[in-house]
Amino acid sequence: MTKGAVTVRILCLVTVLISLFFLPWWTLFSSHTDWPFPVVLVGTVLFAAAVPAMPVLMVMGHGRRRSDRAARVADTTLGVVWVLFAWSALSVLLRLVLIACGVGDPARSRIVALAVAVVAAALLAWGHREAMRVPRVKRLDVTVPRLGRGLDGTRVVVLADTHYGPIDRAGWSARVAEVVNGLDADVVCHAGDIADGTPDQRRAQAAPLGTMRSRLAKVYVTGNHEYSSEAQGWLDRMAELGWEPLHNRHVVVRRGGDSLVLAGVDDVTAASSGLTGHRANLVGALAGADPDLPVLLVAHQPKYVGTAANAGIDLQISGHTHGGQIWPFNFLVRIDQPVVHGLSRHGERTQLYTSRGTGFWGPPFRIFAPSEITLLTLRSA
Template sequence: MDGRGGAVDEGESVEAEVRVGRAGRRWRRVGVLLGVLVVLCLPPWWTLFGAGADWPLPVFLTGTGVFVAWLVSFPFLMVAGHGSRRNDRAARVADTSLGVVWVLWTWSVLGGLVDLVLGGFDVGGAGRARIVALTVAAVSAGLLGWGHYEAMRVPRVKRLDVRVPRLGAGLDGTRVVVLADTHYGPIDRAGWSARVADAVNALDADVVVHAGDIADGTPAQRREQSAPLGTIRSKLARVYVTGNHEYGGEAQGWLDRMADLGWEALHNRHVVVKRGGDALVLAGVDDVTAGSSGLAGHSADLTGALEGADPALPVLLVAHQPKYVPQAAAAGIDLQISGHTHGGQIWPFNFLVRIDQPVVHGLSRHGERTQLYTSRGTGFWGPPFRVFAPSEITVLTLRSGAA
């Protein structure tokens, strides 16, 4: 009996340690989040209200109250909007306010640097801080208005010729239209989605590619927004791969949804398209995060994707993230198409993206054979703003033979 009691006590002790460990990790995450939010709030608050602008007391208190209210409410809005409840209204408020604060932070830091330089040259006098504050507010407001328009409009068409030396002459001039990162989400963009489909259909595509991140949410939640994808036409193929966001919203469900809409889901597999007696392999892999998703059969498996493909044929690989390109280059892929980066979406976030990805946007070469095209994306994620990172629908015209 004493032995059993000792075993029970030991088990309870282990369980208590686990609970304490989990609580400690939870509070550390809370602490990190609060630290980040304070860092985001302090520069704009200081530049706009606390750096000697000498506003009347009601203005100072109102401005300070707004920042404190955001600091306190933002975590709850994020949990309500992007947690298990998926409250779209809360998500819209959280995402939009985060974009506003990010833009204010960026231009407040720049404004603070300008203020220091002007102070060093004794320019501006006592009113300099207020002039800087008003300038930062005006520039931020202008960029947010323009950035919202850029995010919500139908993307402009970007055209580019890509030389693929192994491509047969019969496929010369093949038009590959690229969509990526549509991110159907808390803002209902069903009308926008329909206009994007119309724009794609006007391009007379041979192949249409969706490079992942269709939506934030489940197929049932975003059914109306994704429905226009079923109206997109192509002569040879419509192909799709999962992005990282699919693994937060029923990845297998999105594969099934795209199949229902008439798209070929390149779930670590390939199809072959032919024209004029020549052939092209269209291969696709799951997102690089798929392996840690816990979903059986989901991982980025290039070997599986190319299984049975004729090695003499050129290969166009669709992989959501550009950082998959080392594997593509090692396998001798001719052209990889990716998205994920959004081109940074809101400047200067592109510099942070570059830390994680080899390319932020555009065409690049990796090794002797492999080229990578990285799309800035068709939609937007989270904050409904695009600042110095325009969205795009891309037409890649494939050209055969050496340059």
């Protein structure tokens, strides 16, 4: 990357950062609210201090130092300011209504400021509870026309984006394992982004994965976050826990005289990670597989579905999007990914199921994007 490109990138990041904090500050403490001076002073100091503090704490928390305390503060700050920014932008509508009703300042601006503060506080409290609870089970039947009758009714449990991280969720992880074991799965898939941190850092949180049961297979692929925290180490750790790491490879499961290929590829970011032998390689993943058999492909990002459709894959399972995690971020996710969540069809044969994710990344909030443990029941035509 050239020096000029780096400069432009830094300027863009600084502009976005300042905008994120400026609009909520203006809505809550300026904009003709005419609050007492001490109120404005305290609010201004808090916002002004947060602007440089957040990126510094992000680097300390998610960079080489991996300080969990710094990450928790930075991630929470990011979630709070995003919610305040979104609802400050939407408050323009309330302001227009109040103008139409003849409400003048400072009453109008104070009503808007208080409304934004109350709505944001309520959503953040609810969103934190949503993020920290054990996900509800989402059940869905998926017809796979090439699936043999012997495999009709195959129960596939999907986990994705557990993101074991700075907040210790070992207890949560154990409860997720209990729910999975209660679903009587034939196949359990983990579609990547297992953790933010190394296998040693997140050993206790990941340990319950070793207690999950399935009749036919437990398979795992890497997500983009593994490539900033020892991807090969996570592949090895999952093998130790009794999972089949589908590192550009496949396994075949059989029942009732019929077979299903379970294939997996590395995340699309793997090629730029510098790790030897790591890249999304569907040809390698399917090498030696009978082309007449149906294929269930696990690939972390939904955007890989174009490659899958060209190869005639029957069903791709992905995560990555978190369903947006904190509304209205889902609209930004849609710019990068073909699907935000749910079942979709691509090409003549290929279906894609995109999970909203089991955990959360960064900000410990989920707002209008509930987490899920997914039970897909495969049906033959």
